[in-house]
Amino acid sequence: MLHKVFRSFCCCLLLILPLRHVSAQQVTWSQHIAPIIHRNCTPCHRHGEAAPFSLVTYDEVAKRANFIKRVTESHYMPPWKPDPHYVTFANERRLSDEEIKLLGDWAEHGMPKGEGEVKEVPQAFVEGTLFHRPPDLVVKMNTAYTLKGDNVERFIVYKLPFEIPDSLAVEAIEFTSNNRKVIHHANYEINDVPDADFNNTADYVDNTESHLDYYQQYVQYRKKMKYFGGWIPGSSYESYPEDIGWVMPKRGVVLLTVHYAPVGKDEEVISGVQFFFRKKPVKRLIRATSYGSGGVGEKEIEPFFYIPANVEKSFKMNVKLTETQSILYVWPHMHLLGQTFKAYAVTPEKDTIRLISIPQWDFNWQEIYWFPKMVKIPKGTILTIEGKYDNTVNNAANPSFPPQLVYGAMRTKDEMMTMIMLSLPYEKGDEEKDVKRP
Ligand code: HEC
Structure with missing residues (x-):
């Protein structure tokens, strides 16, 4: 004893x-x-x-x-x-x-090794996927893209068409690439395209300087966007709890934007998006909504969104949300002049729901932030986004020297104050539901 x-x-x-x-x-x-x-x-x-x-x-x-x-x-x-x-x-x-x-x-203290065995390669790291089973569908580039070794940072948008026998419930989605070390970040939209021709447009468009080519080429595919997601180094798959998710259309296209790091020698890259389907139908559809520049509430940004050369400037956007909803993630977005980013929501009862604060914005580490449990946002809540920008020479990331007047637009040299939220209409008990770790 x-x-x-x-x-x-x-x-x-x-x-x-x-x-x-x-x-x-x-x-x-x-x-x-x-x-x-x-x-x-x-x-x-x-x-x-x-x-x-x-x-x-x-x-x-x-x-x-x-x-x-x-x-x-x-x-x-x-x-x-x-x-x-x-x-x-x-x-x-x-x-x-x-x-x-x-x-x-x-x-x-000399890095002692100690006793006992260490599993040198952690088991969870299977090549190809981080999800617990192989993908059901992989939509990727047919031929490798050659990234030039000329030390130029590039943004390329790839057109990746797909067609499956029938629409399917998506349980998880994951970015895939044979050469991640040259990729700063990537984002992808999945569009439902029942009839447009995929053969009369380029396989990819270089979006580094002008956004116009991309619009002209692919605008016909972007009428029904089903989903929007992203990847940065270290992020894994996205998956959704229970009967929550979205539906992969029968025919459509993945528009994949890849932001490449500058590289000193040519590199071959094949990237894409892989899908994991589930048999259970999706009962509750999630949707990604973009707020701020280029999205809901763009006109509410105050003062008017432009940043003269050699100034620091702050902006604020307030929008009223017209439905009680649950949110799964927030995904802030600014470009190279961004300094701080903050978002919160004030309910009709004047309770503040904190969403995110990034005290030192860094363009190279943008990512999607998942809440541990779904967050309830009541109808009538005011969503506020605040952004601060530095368009002076003190900002080492400023893409223009000397600094230039900058407006809201999508090229990297322009600026944005945007936040994407993944949400669905609220149901009782949502606050208790774990959002599955991405
Ligand atoms: C989300 C992905 C990610 C995680 C997690 C991560 N790193 Fe890194 N790390 C990078 C990338 C990408 C670089 C190269 C870019 C850079 O230096 O900023 C890097 C660079 C480094 C460097 C070189 C820095 C320099 O100045 O050149 C060191 C040292 C390092 N990491 C150590 C660590 C350690 C230790 C951890 C864990 C405690 C860790 N990293 C976790 C992605 C990551």
Whole structure:
């Protein structure tokens, strides 16, 4: 009996030790460091992903221990832009202070390997998909696109037509590419196109300078958009709970926009979108709605949306929402002059629902922020978006030197203040529903 009590007491100690009382010398790869790295860094730092080197094995991590200490202490890695004290998201990527200290202590004490086995390659990382089964449909480019190695940043829109025997309920959707390290971010829209001809337009349009070509070529396909999604390094699939989702049309086209990093040698890229269908019909349709520039409430942006050269300027948009709805994610969007972004909603009872705050906007780390549970927004709520922009030479990201007058439009040199929300009409109990982790 006594023996038993003593044993369980010991177990407790063992559980608590690594977290609380571990002295700096005792921090080891196998016990402390590997789990932190594999959970928080390896999703991007592995073969085929976007980060410049792999962080999987002891050797790969140990030789960069000091570098890792620096980038984690400064919160540069893992990249996470929203203010965690404003809203916490389901896909949050942040290290605790304790984890940061463990990484630092380990670097300072010679990176001990420790005892016990570490599974070097975490099991969840299957090549090809992060979902738990292979895709039912892959819509991708037929031939590889050659990205020129001339160090120019590019935006290319690809036309990817598809046709299936019948429309199907979508359970999950995932961006796919053979060469993610050259991709900064991607977004895609799925359009229902029952009859337009796919053969009389180009396979892709270079959207880097002008948005006009793209409109002229593909406007005929964009009459019935079914879904809109996106990818940045490290993000995985999107999936929807229970009978919630959207319906993949029988015939249509995926318009895939890829933002390429500047590269020094030619690269071949094949990208696309893969779909996972489910048998159960979709009962509750989700829809992505764009607010602000180019979307609902554009005319409510105050003051009028333009930013003269050499000024910092702030804007605000208020729109009244006319239906009680549940939201699954928010996806803020600005271009290179963006400095801060904030969105919240004030209900008719004057309760404030916080949506997102990004205190230091970074064009290269745009992403979709998923709420852990659905968020109810009552009818009559005022949605507010606030954005601040810096069009001076102090903004290192300013694409024009000297700074130029900038209007609201979609080229990277123009500006936007936009937020996309994924929502559906509210039903009782939605606030309790987990939004499946993307
Ligand atoms: C969302 C994807 C992602 C995650 C998660 C991530 N990284 Fe990175 N990391 C990148 C990318 C992309 C780069 C290269 C671009 C850059 O340096 O900004 C990078 C660069 C780095 C660099 C080089 C920085 C420099 O100045 O050159 C280090 C060191 C690093 N990461 C360490 C880590 C560590 C440690 C973690 C986990 C605690 C981590 N990263 C998590 C994507 C990620």
